[in-house]
Amino acid sequence: MTTIEKLEILSDAAKYDVSCSTSGSDRQGGSGLGSTLPSGICHAWASDGRCISLLKILLTNYCIYDCSYCINKRSNDVERVAFTVDEVVDLTINFYRRNYIEGLFLSSGILNTEDNTQEMLLNIAKKLRLEKGFNGYIHMKAIPGASKELIRETGKYVDRMSVNIELPSENSLKFLAPEKNRDTIIKPMKYIGEEYEYVLEEKKMKKKIDNFMPAGQTTQMIIGASPDSDKQILKLSENLYEKMALKRVYYSAYIPVNTDNKLPSLITSPPLLREHRLYQADWLLRFYGFKADEILTDSKPFLDDKFDPKVSWAINHLDQFPVEITTASLEMLLRVPGIGTQSAWRIVSYRNNSILDFESLKKMGIVLKRAKFFITVKGKYLNSFFLDRELLEKVLTEKKDTQLKLY
Ligand code: SF4
Structure with a gap:
């Protein structure tokens, strides 16, 4: 051969x-x-x-x-x-x-x-x-x-x-x-x-x-x-x-x-x-x-089909939201759906020197599409509303054809 x-x-x-x-x-x-x-x-x-x-x-x-x-x-x-x-x-x-x-x-x-x-x-x-x-x-x-x-x-x-x-x-x-x-x-x-x-x-x-x-x-x-x-x-x-x-x-x-x-x-x-x-x-x-134990538990040992694991964690821990962007720790910023590692660091460094509002978040390139449901700036939501679990699940469910886009 x-x-x-x-x-x-x-x-x-x-x-x-x-x-x-x-x-x-x-x-x-x-x-x-x-x-x-x-x-x-x-x-x-x-x-x-x-x-x-x-x-x-x-x-x-x-x-x-x-x-x-x-x-x-x-x-x-x-x-x-x-x-x-x-x-x-x-x-x-x-x-x-x-x-x-x-x-x-x-x-x-x-x-x-x-x-x-x-x-x-x-x-x-x-x-x-x-x-x-x-x-x-x-x-x-x-x-x-x-x-x-x-x-x-x-x-x-x-x-x-x-x-x-x-x-x-x-x-x-x-x-x-x-x-x-x-x-x-x-x-x-x-x-x-x-x-x-x-x-x-x-x-x-x-x-x-x-x-x-x-x-x-x-x-x-x-x-x-x-x-x-x-x-x-x-x-x-x-x-x-x-x-x-x-x-x-x-x-x-x-x-x-x-x-x-x-x-x-x-x-x-x-x-x-x-x-x-x-x-x-x-x-x-x-x-x-x-930690793995935070993402999944013995009673729920499989990842959700409908949501990415970060959204799923947030929906299951609504008691930890909203996160107040002007004061939250880096660790907590990283847990907000829609806020990535770069965005979290940008928020921390920006608020050290300037006053933070939703406009400045947008200017920093932070996509609020998902994050807006989980954050407040000086105590206020972007659209002045809070969604309960049921509504959040409806709004954040990924459409089947977009589920595999990321990789
Ligand atoms: S997995 Fe590796 S060790 Fe097992 S049969 Fe295939 S090639 Fe061989």
Whole structure:
């Protein structure tokens, strides 16, 4: 099989991995170097917000495991291929030189052993950096179960690593991927997180130390393959952010690919709205000072379809509103639906020097469409009215066609 034929298969197999925030593969023109863009090139967002093009592929779709949700599971009858180290290096360099890509995202099934697979990934990274002088972005997998030394060594040559946690709970893992062990997934995440923070600290003190994946680590969780609640998912994400220095948790609506009575049927639509709501809630954890336990409770463990999680929280905590904009703390401003992090900071700095009114809020660019129901300026609402819960729910229910616009 030619490298380009392998590329067709291994770029297609990589599309289920969302842990690099890709916007999906760009298949314009299909395959081959003669087309507008070759297979496997996707757009992703770097940590600084830049949109970058990545070659997104698997090293191999062979796998010794049989996770029931995965297209590449051992028992599936799919065409199997594996790149060699040199093939991945050459593809990356060729595409980079032609300006097709700015980096490489490389994931993999487990070929023979975990260590063997990790070693191949390491050799690719090493060869790209040391022999080919490749300065582009590299995101690689840390393979659960591979040795610490190999993972540590890989981290020296790549920008970012990810260990996919895949399922939100140990029970789901036992049910859908019984050969896997929660510990072998969590351990490398913990180790990578500790090493990342250690290197950051050492660098702050200007100590000479090897690089270690400067863009940090991410992971992905499959949503909807198992019965885990949004609360379980958010609690886990919160833990990962707090304890393992995760940069991002990506949520991937489960796309049924296998017939299995433990899984949703093949005609089930991927839960895209749920995925979208989880991203919104994740945003609240990372930037708005919310805790998972505030967003969801044991009696209401799933996010609302009708409202984004911030609106939902506000409607369920009307006793904390209206927020008086001229005196409210930054923390409380951040809880007002419609007021984002930038707007909250703008309000705080403006009112230190000037008198705040609704006009000045508008001039600052603050969109009052939703916020006006939850704020007062010097004790007055914008339209001199207060809406009770029932009316608020009517006014703030998102129309179905606008629910997915944000992402
Ligand atoms: S280990 Fe990864 S590639 Fe292999 S079957 Fe499980 S999810 Fe798929």
